[in-house]
Amino acid sequence: MSTINPAQHLGAHEHGDAHAHGGHHEIGFVKKYIFSTDHKIIGIQFLFTTLLMLFLGGALALGVRWQLAFPWREMPIVGKLIFADQGGAIPPEFYTMLFTMHATVMIFLVIIPVLAGAFGNFLIPLQIGADDMAFPVLNMLSYWFMWPAVFFFVGSFFVEGGAAAAGWTSYPTLSANMSAAPASGLGQTMWLMGVTFVGFSSMLGSVNYMTTIINMRAPGMTLFRMPMTIWGMFITAILQAFALPVLTAAGFMLLFERTLGMSFFTPGGLVINNAPATTGGGQVLLWQHLFWFYSHPAVYIMILPAMGMVSDMISCFSRKPLFGYRPMVYSISAIAGLGFIVWGHHMFTSGMNPALGMTFMVSTIMIALPSAVKTFNWLGTLWGGNIQFTVPMLNSIGFVSMFVVGGLSGIFMAAVPVDIHIHDTYYIVAHFHYVLFGATLFGVFGAIHFWFPKMFGRMMSEKVGKVHFFLSFIAFNCTFFPMHMLGVAGFPRRLADPYHYPYLSHLMPLNQFITYSAILMGFAQFLLVGNFIYSIFKGKKVGRNPWNANSLEWTAPSPPGHGNFESVPVVYRGPYEFASPLVSEDFLLQTTYLPHEDRRAPQPAAH
Amino acid sequence: MVASIAAVAAFVVAPSMGWWFPTPGYSLSPLGAQIDDLFYLILAITGVTFIGVHVALVYILWKFGSGKGERGVFTHGSHTLEVVWSIVPAGILLFIALYQMDVWARYRVKSNFDAEALAHPIAEVTARQFEWRIRYPAPGKTLQDTPQFDDLYTVNDLHAPTGRPVVIRLKSEDVLHSFYLPQLRVKQDAVPGLAIPVWFQCDKVGEWDLVCAELCGWGHYKMRGQLTAQRDAEFQKYLQDLQKSQFDDGVPLAKAAE
Numbered sequence: 100m101s102t103i104n105p106a107q108h109l110g111a112h113e114h115g116d117a118h119a120h121g122g123h124h125e126i127g128f129v130k131k132y133i134f135s136t137d138h139k140i141i142g143i144q145f146l147f148t149t150l151l152m153l154f155l156g157g158a159l160a161l162g163v164r165w166q167l168a169f170p171w172r173e174m175p176i177v178g179k180l181i182f183a184d185q186g187g188a189i190p191p192e193f194y195t196m197l198f199t200m201h202a203t204v205m206i207f208l209v210i211i212p213v214l215a216g217a218f219g220n221f222l223i224p225l226q227i228g229a230d231d232m233a234f235p236v237l238n239m240l241s242y243w244f245m246w247p248a249v250f251f252f253v254g255s256f257f258v259e260g261g262a263a264a265a266g267w268t269s270y271p272t273l274s275a276n277m278s279a280a281p282a283s284g285l286g287q288t289m290w291l292m293g294v295t296f297v298g299f300s301s302m303l304g305s306v307n308y309m310t311t312i313i314n315m316r317a318p319g320m321t322l323f324r325m326p327m328t329i330w331g332m333f334i335t336a337i338l339q340a341f342a343l344p345v346l347t348a349a350g351f352m353l354l355f356e357r358t359l360g361m362s363f364f365t366p367g368g369l370v371i372n373n374a375p376a377t378t379g380g381g382q383v384l385l386w387q388h389l390f391w392f393y394s395h396p397a398v399y400i401m402i403l404p405a406m407g408m409v410s411d412m413i414s415c416f417s418r419k420p421l422f423g424y425r426p427m428v429y430s431i432s433a434i435a436g437l438g439f440i441v442w443g444h445h446m447f448t449s450g451m452n453p454a455l456g457m458t459f460m461v462s463t464i465m466i467a468l469p470s471a472v473k474t475f476n477w478l479g480t481l482w483g484g485n486i487q488f489t490v491p492m493l494n495s496i497g498f499v500s501m502f503v504v505g506g507l508s509g510i511f512m513a514a515v516p517v518d519i520h521i522h523d524t525y526y527i528v529a530h531f532h533y534v535l536f537g538a539t540l541f542g543v544f545g546a547i548h549f550w551f552p553k554m555f556g557r558m559m560s561e562k563v564g565k566v567h568f569f570l571s572f573i574a575f576n577c578t579f580f581p582m583h584m585l586g587v588a589g590f591p592r593r594l595a596d597p598y599h600y601p602y603l604s605h606l607m608p609l610n611q612f613i614t615y616s617a618i619l620m621g622f623a624q625f626l627l628v629g630n631f632i633y634s635i636f637k638g639k640k641v642g643r644n645p646w647n648a649n650s651l652e653w654t655a656p657s658p659p660g661h662g663n664f665e666s667v668p669v670v671y672r673g674p675y676e677f678a679s680p681l682v683s684e685d686f687l688l689q690t691t692y693l694p695h696e697d698r699r700a701p702q703p704a705a706h
Numbered sequence: 707m708v709a710s711i712a713a714v715a716a717f718v719v720a721p722s723m724g725w726w727f728p729t730p731g732y733s734l735s736p737l738g739a740q741i742d743d744l745f746y747l748i749l750a751i752t753g754v755t756f757i758g759v760h761v762a763l764v765y766i767l768w769k770f771g772s773g774k775g776e777r778g779v780f781t782h783g784s785h786t787l788e789v790v791w792s793i794v795p796a797g798i799l800l801f802i803a804l805y806q807m808d809v810w811a812r813y814r815v816k817s818n819f820d821a822e823a824l825a826h827p828i829a830e831v832t833a834r835q836f837e838w839r840i841r842y843p844a845p846g847k848t849l850q851d852t853p854q855f856d857d858l859y860t861v862n863d864l865h866a867p868t869g870r871p872v873v874i875r876l877k878s879e880d881v882l883h884s885f886y887l888p889q890l891r892v893k894q895d896a897v898p899g900l901a902i903p904v905w906f907q908c909d910k911v912g913e914w915d916l917v918c919a920e921l922c923g924w925g926h927y928k929m930r931g932q933l934t935a936q937r938d939a940e941f942q943k944y945l946q947d948l949q950k951s952q953f954d955d956g957v958p959l960a961k962a963a964e
């Protein structure tokens with residue numbers, strides 16, 4: 100996998116001459132594929148791990164959906180195995196674990212690591228023309244620090260009381276007090292340990308990405324010649340570096356409160372579940388502020404890299420330069436900056452000072468502006484293009500469409516008075532699934548198909564990819580769009596059985612429809628994984644640049660060898676010079692040297 | 707494109723299917739009605755945007771995705787367009803934000819509360835796993851911060867007079883809960899360690915839902931209460947009946963109060 104095949108089409112190269120690491124020593128299997136320090140292997144390791152976790156998180160979600168569609172009825176297939184004493188039905192305390200761990204797995208073990216870990220690792224050195232990351236060993240550690248987190252999260256299901264059940268937000272005092280719930284014991288402690296390890300992993304990654312992007316760009320690769328993917332990763336790394344310490348600190352505070360009897364978040368005199376009264380001194384809202392100070396920027400950590408990758412794919416398959424490159428860069432920077440001063444929108448009903456509600460509303464509504472600018476620029480990119488409906492393109496268009504829904508529904512929640520009614524209802528659930536699944540995950544689906552040839556030197560099947568896209572797209576919208584209506588109807592989140600409330604009892608058929616759609620969506624993902632695994636071995640072999648794209652990774656062999664490039668690439672222009680009048684093909688590599696390019700009179704656009 | 711048409715259609719049919727604001731479909735409180743108006747205003751603005759963007763998207767895909775293989779237009783953007791599509795949404799968004807302030811201030815800023823209602827809260831509502839404990843002052847008395855010997859207690863059964871603003875003091879005894887009256891568009895978290903005044907006005911006599919909207923443990927789903935809105939006279943009578951049943955042990959009430 101990591102040797103260069105000289106027969107591929109840029110012609111023969113001297114073997115080994117380009118290796119910046121000097122020498123072409125053989126490395127053993129363990130060093131090469133398991134404890135590897137090669138950014139490409141680490142990226143692929145992250146990709147496999149997150150795809151595996153996607154199925155775990157999806158299974159937990161289907162458990163939630165089963166309960167909402169058929170409350171207290173026996174779960175098919177697995178019910179009798181897990182809940183023999185309940186007659187195969189999900190007990191309510193397990194239901195609270197299901198949605199807590201679904202969110203935990205999806206956020207911390209799927210979305211964040213698939214963007215930064217998998218694609219960040221794989222693409223950053225390749226797209227900026229570096230031979231590897233700045234700190235390869237840190238990079239390896241960032242992958243291996245994920246496994247203790249997996250161990251803690253998955254293992255917590257098997258300890259006494261079960262996994263954490265206080266929601267992924269883990270609000271005290273439910274999460275702080277050992278007697279607040281059956282699962283408030285070891286499960287909650289393990290959850291905090293897991294989050295801490297995920298934090299280590301992200302922090303090691305983000306330090307590495309920042310250093311690599313600042314210091315290791317190839318000659319000629321100025322900041323404003325970087326692909327949007329790199330900009331997305333770069334801004335994300337900065338966000339991580341500044342926001343994550345706050346969550347880690349808060350996590351330790353909660354851990355100390357639970358294990359050492361300190362009291363940061365618990366006020367005095369509470370009698371929780373007939374335990375002795377708390378001694379107190381803490382503030383419940385403090386956790387919410389600290390938690391969302393990280394977790395709101397985390398929303399952007401979970402979408403900016405996807406926005407970058409989608410920008411690259413849309414430009415490539417419109418065969419046209421990206422519309423408004425600089426405004427795109429400025430708007431993701433603006434999103435990141437504003438992202439630090441909007442966390443309070445999660446707390447409009449929390450009882451914090453109402454003046455804060457007003458300020459957070461203004462900042463939150465204004466963050467829609469750069470998002471709108473990005474959307475218009477994507478449309479501008481498509482306009483006048485020569486659009487090719489490949490699988491990456493379809494997923495990217497799906498991204499834009501669903502990001503618009505998620506962005507617009509966000510305005511309702513940002514408006515404080517309206518949020519009073521829809522807060523903590525399924526409206527919120529609809530909104531963030533449109534952003535994190537409809538946008539980010541479809542962006543990732545696109546990116547998997549787009550960069551697969553670079554990872555494995557083979558193509559994924561376009562036919563299966565299209566079926567997967569359309570099935571997922573339809574099932575996704577059938578699952579999550581009706582949730583907006585549930586939210587308007589005041590259907591609260593996290594209720595194991597909402598139907599005993601008279602005003603909700605008529606909503607069960609709609610929930611059953613949602614559950615059927617979710618099951619279809621879940622099974623559609625087997626197409627993705629089947630296609631992925633099959634194509635690694637049997638996909639059509641391709642050369643360096645199967646999509647006729649411009650950026651640097653497409654000048655390296657597929658898959659690139661150790662050290663990536665045969666010689667240090669020299670960059671002459673930005674990555675989006677599709678349909679350039681300077682050349683007859685409709686793409687122009689960043690590395691192609693054209694004599695006297697800048698002195699040529701600009702020519703009218705060819706039609 | 708089929709999906710976006712279906713999305714719009716879903717919104718159109720939603721009210722008739724009951725997938726809309728809880729019955730009776732409009733808010734029972736004047737402030738809630740204003741919240742609904744703001745909701746519909748944002749729905750109109752975002753609805754037009756949604757339809758506009760998707761019509762544009764579908765048109766572009768149809769026009770430029772014909773597969774005729776014409777070379778793309780070589781352009782890197784347009785400064786004018788960027789300015790236009792930054793300033794126009796900025797103006798609309800700022801308008802939306804500022805337009806909300808008034809309703810929010812009336813809902814949450816204490817100095818805007820009805821002074822009479824704030825001075826005489828009708829009850830203290832204390833949330834605990836998994837029930838609502840309600841403490842009324844004795845008829846004719848004012849609610850004190852600490853329990854009094856003649857206070858009246860109920861569980862999960864909150865009564866309130868209609869037609870005027872009333873205030874409750876919201877507390878929690880253990881973990882976070884949220885006091886949610888869906889038909890009135892009122893939601894406020896009950897925070898351990900804080901006593902938060904919440905006001906609402908119900909204009910319709912009837913029995914309405916009181917929901918816990920913040921995860922409070924395994925039994926969160928069953929933390930169901932009820933708001934009984936009744937005319938003022940009936941409310942006073944209710945309190946007197948409650949007093950009778952609570953203190954009636956055969957000894958006349960006047961003596962117990964001495």
Ligand SMILES: [Cu+2]
Nearest residue numbers: 395398442445
């Ligand atoms: Cu947020």
Ligand SMILES: [Cu+2]
Nearest residue numbers: 918920922926
């Ligand atoms: Cu609750």
